[in-house]
Amino acid sequence: MSDIKSYKDLIVWQKAMSLAKLVYTLSRQFPKEEQYGLSQQIRRASVSVPSNIAEGNGRGSKPDYIRFL
Incomplete structure (x- = not known):
């Protein structure tokens, strides 16, 4: 089971936010x-x-989430 509870826990999201700032x-x-x-x-x-x-x-679905990633 993954420890990731939110997209905010993803390192890629955190780095993307740092880049935007x-x-x-x-x-x-x-x-x-x-x-x-x-x-x-x-x-x-x-x-x-x-x-x-x-x-x-x-x-709502994993395929949609993957498409956005």
Whole structure:
């Protein structure tokens, strides 16, 4: 039996959250002209990784969860 009770216990989710936080921190240093261009695109991409893990966990079946992972 696994000790994992939540997707938050997954190392991959924890690392994805750390990456998203780092991306937000670093993207604040981008030039103003990239404020709504590249910066926002990179931020959305970094947040999508942990979001997909969490959303997949909420699905009703293992195949759905695996698809999100």
